[in-house]
Amino acid sequence: MNQILADTTTLDQELSNRFIELDPEGYFIIYIDPQNKLICAKHFTNFIDDRGLACDPETGKPIPCNGKVERIPTQIFTGRTAKEICVKLFEQTNPCPVSRLDHASYLGREFQRAEAALLSGQEYIQD
Template identity: 50%
Template sequence: MNQTNSAIDLNACAQLDDQLSQRFIALDPLGYFLIRVDVAAAELVVEHYGNTIDEQGLARDPDSGEVIACRKGGPRTPTAVLRGRTAKELGIALCEGDGNHPLSRLDHAMYLGRELQKAEQCLREGSPYVQD
């Protein structure tokens, strides 16, 4: 089998990703996830937070009704915390686990898969992880 080498234009890929990140995203009415790396435990940590979506498409705290800020939001209690060693382990737990599947949108599941892969790579390399 012949294999051809094709150079990947990393600049073009980064520009495409930036452009795609600017598109409208419908929020998942079942909530959102915060992902972090626990280096000491050598695990990925996923916290799920519930929300409601208002008529303007804004995420609101289901208890207070306040809009959930992307940055500098107040402390909230997660509805679930999952820990795992790999992106695959957590992906399976989120989609096939105990029946509590806090995902209702395929685009949200795809996003989580990408982010979990990125977090796993950071855990392996010992580099900082920042969720997109």
């Protein structure tokens, strides 16, 4: 059983390091609010430059992946479960701030991970 867990952990890490196309509609910072028992997702706009980098629409500069970036979200979505936040984001928001199916799939997986962390009392770190 431990070998199966090790194999799936290795596979998951490899898949997390693959190349992904960025969504021109923006990106999300996902976190949990344990005190209020909520999954939260801040949406930020961006544009993709000719190098494939996500850039800040206000400054035109690439948005760094690491470090602190001070930007104001366009929207904040919250839900008590992964399903609730997905319904709010994908079914009740018009226009939907997600334009790529791979991005939607990623968000669903992250919301599930965030829900599991919220229910177990563990820390959640977005992949």
